[in-house]
Structure formats: structure tokens, C-alpha cells
Amino acid sequence: MERTISVLGSTGSIGTQTLEVAASCGIRVAALTANRSIDLLERQARQFHPDLVAAADQTAAVSLAQRLADTDIPVLAGEEGVLAAASHPDVDTVVTALVGIAGLRPTLAAIDGGKRIALANKETLVCAGPLVMARAREKGAEIIPVDSEHSAIFQSLQGSHHKELRRILLTASGGPFYGWTTQQLRTVTPAHALQHPNWDMGAKVTIDSATLMNKGLELLEAMSLFSVGPDQIEILIHRESILHSAVEYCDNSVIAQLGAPDMRLPIQYALTWPDRTPGPADSLDLVTAGSLTFARPDLDTFRCLALAIQAARTGGTAPAILNGANEIAVARFLSEEIGFLDIPRVVEAALCAVPVRPLTLEAVLEADRLAREEARAWQIGT
Helix, strand or coil: CCCEEEEECCCCHHHHHHHHHHHHHCCEEEEEEECCCHHHHHHHHHHHCCCEEEECCHHHHHHHHHHCCCCCCCEEEHHHHHHHHHCCCCCCEEEECCCHHHHHHHHHHHHHCCCEEEECCHHHHHHHHHHHHHHHHHHCCCEEECCHHHHHHHHHCCCCCHHHEEEEEEEECCCCCCCCCHHHHCCCCHHHHCCCCCCCCCHHHHHHHHHCHHHHHHHHHHHHHHCCCHHHEEEEECCCCCEEEEEEECCCCEEEEECCCCCHHHHHHHHHCCCCCCCCCCCCCHHHHCCCCCECCCCCCCHHHHHHHHHHHHCCCHHHHHHHHHHHHHHHHHCCCCCCCHHHHHHHHHHHHCCCCCCCHHHHHHHHHHHHHHHHHCCCCC
16 A cells, blocks of 8 residues: 555554554655653554654653664654644645644644545544634545544545435444433542443543444534535444444435444545555454344433434534533543543533634634633533
8 A cells, every 4th residue: 555644643543553454554754753651652663663653742752862862763742743743745644633623723733734534633623623624625635534433434435426325323322321321420530431332442432432422423514514504414323333424315315334343444434435455454243243132222311312412403613612612621530530420511611601603713722712611611510
């Protein structure tokens, strides 16, 4: 496979699996970035010998440079280093595996370079989807989704016209607390919430899956990726995580993509599309997979999803407010400052307090800043 990639966020779950795919498929890795995980970043640099590595944290970058002093690999620091990796002239594909709105500027830098974006940073489209997609069209950059659900939709749309699309069926595992009541959720701890039944993901995404906020963010992402409104997307709980999402067409046909719950498959497809090649992903055995079940989500109990749908319908900077407040709320829950059921309360408070503005990049960044301030200031009992 003649492809050269940068991996932004190479030490996270998506980043490490991307490097597995690259090693298996013979894809050259030209740049790697992380924040502070320099032990793993050093090992990755020695294995793949990229043209550059970057640590967003300045102190970590200094330490990494000392560790790699016996190599000729340049070590860059801060956001400038990440942007250099995103815009590396020899790279044709940038895997954006950063978490949160931190992925927005690097994604735009990659787009400005006309790169293919293997998009695993959903917050970029959640907060500024119309702006990002317009920039990609202007610069001739491809955006190929890496999320398993959006990859499934992308694959199910191949060879069809957008006008034939009726609706998207977006699946969700339901997380570790499917079927729980509000009363049961009062005692949830971070340790409980980090036990996802099907997927191995980073802490923030795993908590978002437990609250169903992840599915709300994916709804917002799908709206931009596939040019649909919120009412053209139906969310279905699918506990088995075998059918990764589907598309219903105007003739009532439903086309779906199925596979084992293995992120290496959508990662590889984003790198090799429109081709398919052998790779490291697990094979699916439909006999042992058993029955496939589907149900509608409980929006009253899992209010984060309801809030995301509300933000999708409001538009403007409402999704950026939702996302910024959620990032802080999840961090506060993981540090045990607030409870599990406080996460939607924090998000709702920010949505009520921060004014919604028309969508511009400056308005998105300001909405994110104000939402984070509100989320940090929120106190239990308010």
C-alpha cells in the first residue's frame, strides 16, 4: 500500500491500533504525536523511525528529545509541533486520533495541505462541522471517518446517490449501564463506568459511551459527514456491536456493514479506501455471533443523548457548548469531584448559560471557552 501517514495522538487507543494496521499493511509512518505519554512515544519512534515526532506538552518534549538523542529523529514541542506533523509535506494521510477540541486546529492544518483525513476526532465535526466540511471541499481534502459507526455508514453509501438516502440507522452498544434506572445510576463510580462491554477505548470516550453522550456526538458528526438533518438519523441500541450502522434508501432497502468489534477494520478502510487489502482485524463468525438485537435508547434516563439531540436541532454554536461542557464534566467525574448523574446537569447548565451564536471559527472557540468556564464553576446542588 503506497501511503504515507501522520498519526496525531499515536499513543491512544486509536493511535496504537493505527500503527498495528500500518505495520501489517506496509504503510509508511512519517510523523507521530502525543501529549505526555513519552515512554510509549519513544518506543513507537524507535520502531517506525518517522521523519519527526512531537509532544504537545513542552516538558514531555524536552524529556523525549533527551531519550532520542542517539537517533536522528527531530523532536518538536507544543501545538506548533502537532501542526507540523499534520502538515508534513511528504504525508498524504493524517490520522486525527486526538481527543476533544484539541483536534480542531490540526485537522484544519491537514485540510489546508490537501491531505486525506482519517477522522477519529469526532469533536472537530461536532463543534465546527459545516466549517470543516466547507474547508475540505475548498482544498480538495478527503475526510474518511474512522469511527466504526460512521465507517459503516460510509461503506453502506458506496455506489449510491445522496438523493436516494432516506435515513441513517446509527447503532450504539448502550454502554455498561444499559437498562439501568436513574436510581441505580446514582452510585456509579468511574471504575464501573470504565468497564465497556465490547470496546477497548480511552477513558473519555468510554465515559461518553456510558452516558450515551458519545452517540449524541456521533449524531452531530454524521450530520456533517453525510449532509443530513437530525431527524434523518435514528439511534438504535445494538448490544452485540456486530452491525456497526446502516443506511435506509428510498426504496426501503437497508444496507448495513457488519464486522467483529475491532477498530482496526475501520481504521484500515480509512487508510486504504477505495481499495480493500488483507489486514490484522478479526474475522466475523456469524454462527458464534448469535442473535442480533435492537432497541430504542432511554432518553429520560440517559439525558446526555437528549441534550445532544437538542443541541443538534438548535445549531450554531450549541454543539460546541455541549462538547466543551461535557469534556470538563467527564474530567470532573473521573477525578470524583462530581457524580455520574451530574454530567448531564453540568452540560445542561452550560447550554442554558452560554449564548448560542452563528457558526464561525472564532465563535466556536469562544463558545468552547465559556462552556468550560461554566462547567468548572458548576457545584453540586446548583
